[in-house]
Amino acid sequence: MDSESVLPLLRPIKILQFQDRRMRSLLRGFNSERAILLRDFVTYQGIQCYIVCFQNYLRNAGVDIDEYEIFFLGNGFVTCYEKKLQNESVELFLRSYINESVDVFCKEYNLEYIKYKDIENSEAEELIENCISRNIPVILRIDAGCINYNAAFKNAYGLGFSHYVIVLNRSENGFLVSDGYVPTVPASIFQGEFESGQLRQARNARNNVCIIIPKEQLLQFQNSWNRDEMTDRVVQAINASILSFLTGGTIQNSYYGVRAMEAWISDLPFLHDYYEERFTEKMYDLYKKIRMRGFIGSRYLLNKAVGYLSEHKSIFGKQIVTDLQQVTRSWDMFGMSLLKIGIAKRKNDLVSLAQRANEIYGNELDTYNRILKYV
Structure with a gap:
Protein backbone atom coordinates (compact mmCIF):
# COMPACT_ATOMS: atom_id res chain seq x y z
CA MET A 1 0.00 0.00 0.00
CA SER A 224 -6.97 36.65 12.81
CA TRP A 225 -8.55 33.94 14.97
CA ASN A 226 -12.34 33.63 14.95
CA ARG A 227 -13.58 30.56 16.75
CA ASP A 228 -17.03 30.56 15.17
CA GLU A 229 -15.51 30.70 11.69
CA MET A 230 -13.18 27.84 12.59
CA THR A 231 -15.99 25.44 13.50
CA ASP A 232 -16.35 24.13 9.95
CA ARG A 233 -12.61 23.59 9.71
CA VAL A 234 -12.54 21.67 12.98
CA VAL A 235 -15.42 19.45 11.85
CA GLN A 236 -13.64 18.81 8.55
CA ALA A 237 -10.42 18.02 10.43
CA ILE A 238 -12.24 15.49 12.64
CA ASN A 239 -13.76 13.92 9.54
CA ALA A 240 -10.38 13.69 7.80
CA SER A 241 -8.72 12.30 10.93
CA ILE A 242 -11.25 9.51 11.35
CA LEU A 243 -11.15 8.65 7.64
CA SER A 244 -7.38 8.40 7.83
CA PHE A 245 -7.63 6.18 10.91
CA LEU A 246 -10.12 3.86 9.22
CA THR A 247 -7.99 3.65 6.07
CA GLY A 248 -4.77 2.95 7.92
CA GLY A 249 -1.40 2.25 6.38
CA THR A 250 2.13 0.99 6.83
CA ILE A 251 5.48 2.70 6.28
CA GLN A 252 8.40 0.34 6.83
CA ASN A 253 8.03 -0.80 10.46
CA SER A 254 5.48 1.83 11.46
CA TYR A 255 1.76 1.05 11.41
CA TYR A 256 -1.00 3.65 11.33
CA GLY A 257 -4.71 3.77 12.13
CA VAL A 258 -6.48 0.42 11.91
CA ARG A 259 -3.21 -1.25 10.92
CA ALA A 260 -1.62 0.05 14.12
CA MET A 261 -4.44 -1.29 16.26
CA GLU A 262 -4.42 -4.70 14.58
CA ALA A 263 -0.63 -5.05 14.92
CA TRP A 264 -0.65 -3.91 18.56
CA ILE A 265 -3.51 -6.20 19.59
CA SER A 266 -1.89 -9.17 17.84
CA ASP A 267 1.28 -8.59 19.91
CA LEU A 268 -0.46 -8.44 23.30
CA PRO A 269 -0.53 -12.24 23.91
CA PHE A 270 3.26 -12.34 23.49
CA LEU A 271 4.20 -9.61 25.97
CA HIS A 272 5.61 -12.11 28.44
CA ASP A 273 7.90 -13.53 25.75
CA TYR A 274 9.05 -10.03 24.81
CA TYR A 275 9.68 -8.88 28.36
CA GLU A 276 10.71 -12.12 30.11
CA GLU A 277 12.22 -11.43 33.55
CA ARG A 278 11.45 -7.69 33.22
CA PHE A 279 7.75 -8.41 32.72
CA THR A 280 6.41 -6.35 35.65
CA GLU A 281 8.67 -3.39 34.92
CA LYS A 282 7.92 -3.34 31.20
CA MET A 283 4.17 -3.76 31.64
CA TYR A 284 4.22 -0.69 33.86
CA ASP A 285 6.29 1.10 31.22
CA LEU A 286 3.80 0.11 28.52
CA TYR A 287 0.95 1.47 30.63
CA LYS A 288 2.76 4.79 31.09
CA LYS A 289 3.50 5.04 27.38
CA ILE A 290 -0.08 4.63 26.18
CA ARG A 291 -1.13 7.29 28.68
CA MET A 292 1.72 9.76 28.25
CA ARG A 293 2.41 9.41 24.53
CA GLY A 294 -1.06 10.36 23.47
CA PHE A 295 -2.94 7.17 22.63
CA ILE A 296 -5.50 7.60 25.40
CA GLY A 297 -5.18 11.39 25.43
CA SER A 298 -6.13 11.62 21.76
CA ARG A 299 -9.35 9.74 22.51
CA TYR A 300 -10.17 12.14 25.32
CA LEU A 301 -9.54 15.09 22.99
CA LEU A 302 -11.94 13.58 20.47
CA ASN A 303 -14.48 13.21 23.30
CA LYS A 304 -14.00 16.85 24.19
CA ALA A 305 -14.39 18.04 20.60
CA VAL A 306 -17.48 15.96 19.83
CA GLY A 307 -19.05 16.86 23.18
CA TYR A 308 -18.61 20.60 22.58
CA LEU A 309 -19.83 20.45 18.98
CA SER A 310 -22.83 18.39 20.02
CA GLU A 311 -23.84 20.71 22.86
CA HIS A 312 -23.14 24.06 21.23
CA LYS A 313 -23.43 23.40 17.50
CA SER A 314 -25.88 20.45 17.41
CA ILE A 315 -23.60 18.58 15.01
CA PHE A 316 -23.47 15.21 16.75
CA GLY A 317 -26.19 13.32 18.55
CA LYS A 318 -26.13 12.62 22.29
CA GLN A 319 -25.81 8.89 21.69
CA ILE A 320 -22.57 9.42 19.79
CA VAL A 321 -21.20 11.42 22.70
CA THR A 322 -22.22 8.71 25.19
CA ASP A 323 -20.77 5.87 23.11
CA LEU A 324 -17.52 7.73 22.50
CA GLN A 325 -17.15 8.38 26.22
CA GLN A 326 -17.68 4.69 26.91
CA VAL A 327 -14.98 3.67 24.41
CA THR A 328 -12.51 6.10 25.96
CA ARG A 329 -13.27 4.95 29.51
CA SER A 330 -12.81 1.37 28.32
CA TRP A 331 -9.32 2.16 27.01
CA ASP A 332 -8.57 3.87 30.31
CA MET A 333 -9.62 0.76 32.25
CA PHE A 334 -7.67 -1.39 29.81
CA GLY A 335 -4.55 0.50 30.83
CA MET A 336 -5.22 -0.41 34.45
CA SER A 337 -5.50 -4.06 33.40
CA LEU A 338 -1.98 -3.84 31.97
CA LEU A 339 -0.77 -2.73 35.39
CA LYS A 340 -2.61 -5.46 37.28
CA ILE A 341 -1.39 -8.25 35.02
CA GLY A 342 2.14 -6.92 35.22
CA ILE A 343 2.15 -6.74 39.02
CA ALA A 344 0.58 -10.19 39.43
CA LYS A 345 2.70 -11.64 36.60
CA ARG A 346 -0.36 -13.40 35.24
CA LYS A 347 0.95 -14.20 31.78
CA ASN A 348 -1.98 -16.51 31.12
CA ASP A 349 -4.26 -13.45 31.23
CA LEU A 350 -2.59 -11.92 28.18
CA VAL A 351 -4.82 -13.77 25.73
CA SER A 352 -7.98 -12.52 27.44
CA LEU A 353 -6.38 -9.05 27.57
CA ALA A 354 -5.98 -9.13 23.77
CA GLN A 355 -9.59 -10.28 23.43
CA ARG A 356 -10.74 -7.37 25.56
CA ALA A 357 -8.67 -4.95 23.48
CA ASN A 358 -10.23 -6.34 20.31
CA GLU A 359 -13.71 -5.85 21.77
CA ILE A 360 -13.03 -2.22 22.67
CA TYR A 361 -11.47 -1.66 19.27
CA GLY A 362 -14.58 -3.05 17.56
CA ASN A 363 -16.78 -0.62 19.49
CA GLU A 364 -14.40 2.18 18.57
CA LEU A 365 -14.65 1.37 14.86
CA ASP A 366 -18.44 1.28 15.05
CA THR A 367 -18.55 4.66 16.80
CA TYR A 368 -16.15 6.25 14.30
CA ASN A 369 -18.20 5.04 11.36
CA ARG A 370 -21.32 6.57 12.89
CA ILE A 371 -19.49 9.86 13.48
CA LEU A 372 -18.76 10.04 9.75
CA LYS A 373 -22.47 9.93 8.99
CA TYR A 374 -22.87 13.25 10.79
CA VAL A 375 -20.12 15.05 8.90
Whole structure:
Protein backbone atom coordinates (compact mmCIF):
# COMPACT_ATOMS: atom_id res chain seq x y z
CA MET A 1 0.00 0.00 0.00
CA ASP A 2 1.21 3.51 -0.80
CA SER A 3 0.73 4.92 2.68
CA GLU A 4 1.66 8.46 1.72
CA SER A 5 -1.67 8.80 -0.04
CA VAL A 6 -3.70 8.06 3.08
CA LEU A 7 -1.57 9.05 6.04
CA PRO A 8 -1.45 12.58 7.43
CA LEU A 9 1.90 14.18 6.77
CA LEU A 10 3.64 16.34 9.33
CA ARG A 11 4.65 19.55 7.64
CA PRO A 12 7.83 21.18 8.85
CA ILE A 13 7.50 24.31 10.96
CA LYS A 14 9.95 27.15 11.03
CA ILE A 15 10.54 27.44 14.75
CA LEU A 16 13.06 30.06 15.70
CA GLN A 17 15.66 28.30 17.82
CA PHE A 18 18.32 30.42 19.50
CA GLN A 19 21.37 29.01 21.14
CA ASP A 20 23.43 32.21 21.41
CA ARG A 21 24.02 34.30 24.50
CA ARG A 22 22.20 37.48 23.50
CA MET A 23 19.04 36.94 25.49
CA ARG A 24 18.54 40.54 26.50
CA SER A 25 18.97 41.89 23.00
CA LEU A 26 16.48 39.39 21.64
CA LEU A 27 13.90 40.35 24.24
CA ARG A 28 14.54 44.08 24.00
CA GLY A 29 12.62 44.34 20.77
CA PHE A 30 9.42 42.88 22.16
CA ASN A 31 6.58 45.34 22.48
CA SER A 32 5.99 45.78 26.22
CA GLU A 33 2.47 47.02 25.57
CA ARG A 34 -0.43 44.59 25.20
CA ALA A 35 1.17 42.42 27.86
CA ILE A 36 -0.47 39.36 29.33
CA LEU A 37 -1.15 40.37 32.92
CA LEU A 38 0.59 37.50 34.66
CA ARG A 39 -0.84 38.46 38.03
CA ASP A 40 -4.31 37.71 36.61
CA PHE A 41 -3.27 34.53 34.76
CA VAL A 42 -5.91 31.78 34.83
CA THR A 43 -4.96 28.10 34.52
CA TYR A 44 -7.59 26.16 32.58
CA GLN A 45 -7.91 22.39 32.81
CA GLY A 46 -6.54 20.41 29.89
CA ILE A 47 -5.98 16.85 28.73
CA GLN A 48 -2.39 16.98 27.44
CA CYS A 49 0.25 19.14 29.10
CA TYR A 50 1.99 20.51 26.00
CA ILE A 51 -1.15 21.51 24.11
CA VAL A 52 -2.82 22.98 27.18
CA CYS A 53 0.22 25.23 27.75
CA PHE A 54 -0.40 26.78 24.33
CA GLN A 55 -4.15 26.92 24.99
CA ASN A 56 -3.63 28.74 28.30
CA TYR A 57 -0.95 31.00 26.85
CA LEU A 58 -3.35 32.07 24.09
CA ARG A 59 -6.47 32.28 26.27
CA ASN A 60 -4.75 34.61 28.70
CA ALA A 61 -3.81 36.77 25.72
CA GLY A 62 -7.50 37.11 24.85
CA VAL A 63 -7.82 34.33 22.23
CA ASP A 64 -10.92 32.13 22.51
CA ILE A 65 -9.37 28.77 21.71
CA ASP A 66 -9.48 25.24 23.05
CA GLU A 67 -6.80 22.55 23.05
CA TYR A 68 -8.90 20.20 20.90
CA GLU A 69 -8.92 22.84 18.14
CA ILE A 70 -5.13 23.04 18.19
CA PHE A 71 -4.98 19.24 18.20
CA PHE A 72 -7.31 18.53 15.29
CA LEU A 73 -6.36 21.53 13.15
CA GLY A 74 -2.76 20.41 13.77
CA ASN A 75 -3.47 16.91 12.43
CA GLY A 76 -2.74 15.24 15.75
CA PHE A 77 -5.26 12.38 15.73
CA VAL A 78 -2.89 9.76 14.41
CA THR A 79 -2.51 6.32 15.96
CA CYS A 80 1.00 5.00 15.30
CA TYR A 81 2.45 1.66 16.44
CA GLU A 82 6.09 0.65 16.29
CA LYS A 83 7.93 -2.39 17.63
CA LYS A 84 11.66 -1.87 18.05
CA LEU A 85 14.59 -3.87 19.36
CA GLN A 86 16.49 -1.73 21.88
CA ASN A 87 19.34 -3.05 24.04
CA GLU A 88 18.31 -6.64 23.27
CA SER A 89 14.80 -5.90 24.50
CA VAL A 90 11.60 -5.44 22.50
CA GLU A 91 10.06 -2.00 22.96
CA LEU A 92 6.47 -1.29 21.95
CA PHE A 93 5.33 2.23 21.10
CA LEU A 94 1.65 3.08 20.63
CA ARG A 95 1.16 6.82 20.37
CA SER A 96 -0.56 9.76 18.73
CA TYR A 97 0.92 13.00 17.37
CA ILE A 98 0.11 15.11 20.42
CA ASN A 99 3.13 17.42 20.50
CA GLU A 100 3.59 17.46 16.74
CA SER A 101 0.06 18.83 16.35
CA VAL A 102 1.15 22.09 18.00
CA ASP A 103 3.93 22.55 15.43
CA VAL A 104 1.61 21.87 12.50
CA PHE A 105 -1.10 24.16 13.91
CA CYS A 106 1.34 27.02 14.44
CA LYS A 107 2.69 26.64 10.92
CA GLU A 108 -0.78 26.51 9.38
CA TYR A 109 -2.07 29.55 11.28
CA ASN A 110 1.09 31.67 11.24
CA LEU A 111 1.79 31.61 14.94
CA GLU A 112 5.57 31.67 15.25
CA TYR A 113 7.07 30.86 18.60
CA ILE A 114 10.65 30.94 19.77
CA LYS A 115 12.22 27.83 21.23
CA TYR A 116 15.45 27.96 23.19
CA LYS A 117 17.14 24.64 23.83
CA ASP A 118 20.46 23.20 24.96
CA ILE A 119 21.35 26.42 26.75
CA GLU A 120 23.21 26.80 30.02
CA ASN A 121 21.32 27.03 33.31
CA SER A 122 22.46 30.62 33.77
CA GLU A 123 21.17 31.54 30.31
CA ALA A 124 17.82 29.86 30.94
CA GLU A 125 17.46 31.70 34.25
CA GLU A 126 18.34 35.02 32.64
CA LEU A 127 15.80 34.39 29.89
CA ILE A 128 13.07 33.55 32.39
CA GLU A 129 13.83 36.62 34.53
CA ASN A 130 13.79 38.92 31.50
CA CYS A 131 10.52 37.46 30.25
CA ILE A 132 8.55 37.65 33.48
CA SER A 133 9.76 41.22 34.02
CA ARG A 134 8.03 42.00 30.70
CA ASN A 135 4.87 39.99 31.40
CA ILE A 136 5.92 37.29 28.94
CA PRO A 137 5.03 33.74 30.08
CA VAL A 138 7.63 31.04 29.45
CA ILE A 139 6.70 27.45 28.61
CA LEU A 140 9.23 25.03 30.11
CA ARG A 141 9.89 21.40 29.31
CA ILE A 142 10.78 19.65 32.55
CA ASP A 143 11.39 16.11 33.74
CA ALA A 144 8.12 14.75 35.16
CA GLY A 145 10.02 12.72 37.75
CA CYS A 146 11.47 15.90 39.30
CA ILE A 147 8.08 17.46 40.06
CA ASN A 148 7.25 17.57 43.76
CA TYR A 149 4.15 19.75 43.93
CA ASN A 150 1.83 16.77 43.41
CA ALA A 151 2.30 13.11 44.34
CA ALA A 152 0.85 12.07 40.95
CA PHE A 153 4.30 12.61 39.42
CA LYS A 154 6.33 10.49 41.84
CA ASN A 155 6.03 7.33 39.75
CA ALA A 156 7.57 9.10 36.76
CA TYR A 157 10.98 9.35 38.41
CA GLY A 158 13.75 7.90 36.26
CA LEU A 159 11.49 7.14 33.29
CA GLY A 160 12.55 10.14 31.22
CA PHE A 161 9.05 11.50 30.61
CA SER A 162 8.73 15.19 29.83
CA HIS A 163 6.10 17.51 31.24
CA TYR A 164 5.30 21.11 30.29
CA VAL A 165 4.41 24.02 32.56
CA ILE A 166 4.26 27.80 32.21
CA VAL A 167 6.42 30.04 34.40
CA LEU A 168 4.52 33.16 35.42
CA ASN A 169 6.50 34.99 38.05
CA ARG A 170 8.98 34.90 40.89
CA SER A 171 7.74 33.66 44.27
CA GLU A 172 9.20 33.68 47.76
CA ASN A 173 11.19 30.46 47.33
CA GLY A 174 11.12 29.95 43.59
CA PHE A 175 8.73 30.54 40.73
CA LEU A 176 4.98 30.67 40.26
CA VAL A 177 4.02 28.09 37.65
CA SER A 178 0.84 27.14 35.83
CA ASP A 179 0.20 23.45 35.13
CA GLY A 180 -2.98 22.77 33.19
CA TYR A 181 -2.72 18.99 33.37
CA VAL A 182 -1.81 17.18 36.58
CA PRO A 183 -2.33 13.41 36.01
CA THR A 184 -4.37 12.76 39.14
CA VAL A 185 -7.59 10.73 38.88
CA PRO A 186 -9.54 12.71 37.87
CA ALA A 187 -7.06 15.10 36.31
CA SER A 188 -6.49 18.41 38.06
CA ILE A 189 -4.52 21.66 37.72
CA PHE A 190 -1.82 23.41 39.70
CA GLN A 191 -1.00 27.09 39.93
CA GLY A 192 1.48 27.82 42.65
CA GLU A 193 5.08 27.80 43.77
CA PHE A 194 7.78 25.53 42.36
CA GLU A 195 10.97 25.76 44.43
CA SER A 196 13.94 27.21 42.51
CA GLY A 197 16.38 24.36 42.94
CA GLN A 198 13.80 21.70 42.08
CA LEU A 199 12.67 23.59 38.99
CA ARG A 200 16.26 24.06 37.89
CA GLN A 201 16.90 20.33 38.23
CA ALA A 202 13.70 19.46 36.37
CA ARG A 203 14.43 21.94 33.58
CA ASN A 204 18.08 20.99 33.20
CA ALA A 205 17.16 17.29 32.97
CA ARG A 206 15.22 18.06 29.77
CA ASN A 207 17.83 20.25 28.01
CA ASN A 208 16.60 23.62 29.32
CA VAL A 209 13.91 23.94 26.66
CA CYS A 210 12.15 27.31 27.00
CA ILE A 211 9.38 28.49 24.66
CA ILE A 212 7.93 31.98 24.28
CA ILE A 213 5.49 33.59 21.86
CA PRO A 214 6.46 37.18 20.92
CA LYS A 215 3.73 39.66 21.72
CA GLU A 216 3.54 40.83 18.12
CA GLN A 217 2.73 37.26 17.13
CA LEU A 218 0.07 37.04 19.84
CA LEU A 219 -1.55 40.24 18.58
CA GLN A 220 -1.56 39.08 14.96
CA PHE A 221 -3.03 35.73 15.92
CA GLN A 222 -5.66 37.32 18.14
CA ASN A 223 -6.77 39.55 15.26
CA SER A 224 -6.97 36.65 12.81
CA TRP A 225 -8.55 33.94 14.97
CA ASN A 226 -12.34 33.63 14.95
CA ARG A 227 -13.58 30.56 16.75
CA ASP A 228 -17.03 30.56 15.17
CA GLU A 229 -15.51 30.70 11.69
CA MET A 230 -13.18 27.84 12.59
CA THR A 231 -15.99 25.44 13.50
CA ASP A 232 -16.35 24.13 9.95
CA ARG A 233 -12.61 23.59 9.71
CA VAL A 234 -12.54 21.67 12.98
CA VAL A 235 -15.42 19.45 11.85
CA GLN A 236 -13.64 18.81 8.55
CA ALA A 237 -10.42 18.02 10.43
CA ILE A 238 -12.24 15.49 12.64
CA ASN A 239 -13.76 13.92 9.54
CA ALA A 240 -10.38 13.69 7.80
CA SER A 241 -8.72 12.30 10.93
CA ILE A 242 -11.25 9.51 11.35
CA LEU A 243 -11.15 8.65 7.64
CA SER A 244 -7.38 8.40 7.83
CA PHE A 245 -7.63 6.18 10.91
CA LEU A 246 -10.12 3.86 9.22
CA THR A 247 -7.99 3.65 6.07
CA GLY A 248 -4.77 2.95 7.92
CA GLY A 249 -1.40 2.25 6.38
CA THR A 250 2.13 0.99 6.83
CA ILE A 251 5.48 2.70 6.28
CA GLN A 252 8.40 0.34 6.83
CA ASN A 253 8.03 -0.80 10.46
CA SER A 254 5.48 1.83 11.46
CA TYR A 255 1.76 1.05 11.41
CA TYR A 256 -1.00 3.65 11.33
CA GLY A 257 -4.71 3.77 12.13
CA VAL A 258 -6.48 0.42 11.91
CA ARG A 259 -3.21 -1.25 10.92
CA ALA A 260 -1.62 0.05 14.12
CA MET A 261 -4.44 -1.29 16.26
CA GLU A 262 -4.42 -4.70 14.58
CA ALA A 263 -0.63 -5.05 14.92
CA TRP A 264 -0.65 -3.91 18.56
CA ILE A 265 -3.51 -6.20 19.59
CA SER A 266 -1.89 -9.17 17.84
CA ASP A 267 1.28 -8.59 19.91
CA LEU A 268 -0.46 -8.44 23.30
CA PRO A 269 -0.53 -12.24 23.91
CA PHE A 270 3.26 -12.34 23.49
CA LEU A 271 4.20 -9.61 25.97
CA HIS A 272 5.61 -12.11 28.44
CA ASP A 273 7.90 -13.53 25.75
CA TYR A 274 9.05 -10.03 24.81
CA TYR A 275 9.68 -8.88 28.36
CA GLU A 276 10.71 -12.12 30.11
CA GLU A 277 12.22 -11.43 33.55
CA ARG A 278 11.45 -7.69 33.22
CA PHE A 279 7.75 -8.41 32.72
CA THR A 280 6.41 -6.35 35.65
CA GLU A 281 8.67 -3.39 34.92
CA LYS A 282 7.92 -3.34 31.20
CA MET A 283 4.17 -3.76 31.64
CA TYR A 284 4.22 -0.69 33.86
CA ASP A 285 6.29 1.10 31.22
CA LEU A 286 3.80 0.11 28.52
CA TYR A 287 0.95 1.47 30.63
CA LYS A 288 2.76 4.79 31.09
CA LYS A 289 3.50 5.04 27.38
CA ILE A 290 -0.08 4.63 26.18
CA ARG A 291 -1.13 7.29 28.68
CA MET A 292 1.72 9.76 28.25
CA ARG A 293 2.41 9.41 24.53
CA GLY A 294 -1.06 10.36 23.47
CA PHE A 295 -2.94 7.17 22.63
CA ILE A 296 -5.50 7.60 25.40
CA GLY A 297 -5.18 11.39 25.43
CA SER A 298 -6.13 11.62 21.76
CA ARG A 299 -9.35 9.74 22.51
CA TYR A 300 -10.17 12.14 25.32
CA LEU A 301 -9.54 15.09 22.99
CA LEU A 302 -11.94 13.58 20.47
CA ASN A 303 -14.48 13.21 23.30
CA LYS A 304 -14.00 16.85 24.19
CA ALA A 305 -14.39 18.04 20.60
CA VAL A 306 -17.48 15.96 19.83
CA GLY A 307 -19.05 16.86 23.18
CA TYR A 308 -18.61 20.60 22.58
CA LEU A 309 -19.83 20.45 18.98
CA SER A 310 -22.83 18.39 20.02
CA GLU A 311 -23.84 20.71 22.86
CA HIS A 312 -23.14 24.06 21.23
CA LYS A 313 -23.43 23.40 17.50
CA SER A 314 -25.88 20.45 17.41
CA ILE A 315 -23.60 18.58 15.01
CA PHE A 316 -23.47 15.21 16.75
CA GLY A 317 -26.19 13.32 18.55
CA LYS A 318 -26.13 12.62 22.29
CA GLN A 319 -25.81 8.89 21.69
CA ILE A 320 -22.57 9.42 19.79
CA VAL A 321 -21.20 11.42 22.70
CA THR A 322 -22.22 8.71 25.19
CA ASP A 323 -20.77 5.87 23.11
CA LEU A 324 -17.52 7.73 22.50
CA GLN A 325 -17.15 8.38 26.22
CA GLN A 326 -17.68 4.69 26.91
CA VAL A 327 -14.98 3.67 24.41
CA THR A 328 -12.51 6.10 25.96
CA ARG A 329 -13.27 4.95 29.51
CA SER A 330 -12.81 1.37 28.32
CA TRP A 331 -9.32 2.16 27.01
CA ASP A 332 -8.57 3.87 30.31
CA MET A 333 -9.62 0.76 32.25
CA PHE A 334 -7.67 -1.39 29.81
CA GLY A 335 -4.55 0.50 30.83
CA MET A 336 -5.22 -0.41 34.45
CA SER A 337 -5.50 -4.06 33.40
CA LEU A 338 -1.98 -3.84 31.97
CA LEU A 339 -0.77 -2.73 35.39
CA LYS A 340 -2.61 -5.46 37.28
CA ILE A 341 -1.39 -8.25 35.02
CA GLY A 342 2.14 -6.92 35.22
CA ILE A 343 2.15 -6.74 39.02
CA ALA A 344 0.58 -10.19 39.43
CA LYS A 345 2.70 -11.64 36.60
CA ARG A 346 -0.36 -13.40 35.24
CA LYS A 347 0.95 -14.20 31.78
CA ASN A 348 -1.98 -16.51 31.12
CA ASP A 349 -4.26 -13.45 31.23
CA LEU A 350 -2.59 -11.92 28.18
CA VAL A 351 -4.82 -13.77 25.73
CA SER A 352 -7.98 -12.52 27.44
CA LEU A 353 -6.38 -9.05 27.57
CA ALA A 354 -5.98 -9.13 23.77
CA GLN A 355 -9.59 -10.28 23.43
CA ARG A 356 -10.74 -7.37 25.56
CA ALA A 357 -8.67 -4.95 23.48
CA ASN A 358 -10.23 -6.34 20.31
CA GLU A 359 -13.71 -5.85 21.77
CA ILE A 360 -13.03 -2.22 22.67
CA TYR A 361 -11.47 -1.66 19.27
CA GLY A 362 -14.58 -3.05 17.56
CA ASN A 363 -16.78 -0.62 19.49
CA GLU A 364 -14.40 2.18 18.57
CA LEU A 365 -14.65 1.37 14.86
CA ASP A 366 -18.44 1.28 15.05
CA THR A 367 -18.55 4.66 16.80
CA TYR A 368 -16.15 6.25 14.30
CA ASN A 369 -18.20 5.04 11.36
CA ARG A 370 -21.32 6.57 12.89
CA ILE A 371 -19.49 9.86 13.48
CA LEU A 372 -18.76 10.04 9.75
CA LYS A 373 -22.47 9.93 8.99
CA TYR A 374 -22.87 13.25 10.79
CA VAL A 375 -20.12 15.05 8.90
